[in-house]
Amino acid sequence: MSAVTEATVESATPVLEGVDLVKEFAGRTSLFGRASSKVRAVDGVTLRLHAGRTLGLVGESGSGKSTVGRLLLRLLDVTGGEVHLGADDVTRARGRDLNQARRAMQMVFQDPYSSLNPTMRIGDIIGEPVTFHRGLKGAELDAEVDRLLISVGLSPEHARRFPDEMSGGQRQRVAIARALAPDPKILVCDEAVSALDISIQSQILNLLLKLQREFGVAILFVSHDLSVVRHVSHEIAVMYLGQIVEFGPADRVADSPAHPYTAALLSAVPEAKPSHRRARQKVVLRGDPPSPSRRPAGCPFASRCPAAFEPCHETRPEHTPVNGGGTAACHLQTQGPKLGGRSLPIELLRARPDEAPSAAD
Ligand SMILES: Nc1ncnc2c1ncn2[C@@H]1O[C@H](COP(=O)(O)OP(=O)(O)O)[C@@H](O)[C@H]1O
Ligand SMILES: [Mg+2]
Structure with missing residues (x-):
């Protein structure tokens, strides 16, 4: 895509926007009846989805990705921040307004086994939202179900089947057809291929790309796997401990x-091409992320970062521009060994010799 087109896309109004989103969950009550402190699962996340574009949201398990998805879809109420659907602020929408907003935003979940009602035929699973949101009935409804089945690579004959008569990949196609049934503007795919075999994964990813070209939906593609995310995304946001650390x-x-966290996620990804494999060196991540109920004062990643230096433990880094596009919230970019917006030299990220190797190995 040319630079001009990119700029146009950037300035166009997003179809869905989360501004400074915050979500706190009440801490669980301990054995002795004392309430533990609140869990801040999402801590000031801003992101924008554009028509026909995919934003990848990547990070380790527990980093807050699913919570962001559920806040954007208004399946959870925000603690702070705003959700804008086009020009409408839907942060506190209720009743009919909320229903209308939800029609525009659909979700595809990880597990196609538990997300489809086993007692319903495929035709009814897909037909229900068509009738509910678009009022189609009878022959019109049947024709629309057939069209949806065909668009996800199934055939009209599948309408009579039950979910347990289909494979994992076929079920995920049904889940995608059901999500597309209300004719949404936005699709949130939360670990949508993570439960599938590798060969089936790429079929489903290619299907999503095809559907995006056909229908122009904006996609938020949530996954812990950066290699999968990069395959389908135009932009990527990297989450750590409830915050976006790179975009x-x-x-x-x-x-x-x-x-450094993005680099660590990348080095955890097995590289298919041997030439790339040699070039990539392992970044060792020590320990677990801090608990979301006990956030560090400085950079959330400082306790595990192989390149951390003094300011990282004291001051939270701001997002600053990176050469080649986007931003990163890392002190190395501004006060480190003169990176000046460049990407990280790998030497900086190798484990220090006095540290024991760990997690990412
Ligand atoms: N309903 C909930 N109640 C309490 N804590 C929750 C709830 N949902 C998520 N969390 C916590 O919020 C954090 C982020 O979770 P989640 O958004 O599911 O992360 P991810 O999708 O990246 O794995 C985790 O610490 C998780 O335990
Ligand atoms: Mg999740």
């Missing part, structure tokens, strides 16, 4: 990460 064009983020 930018998918190729820039995946080829030249500016945040």
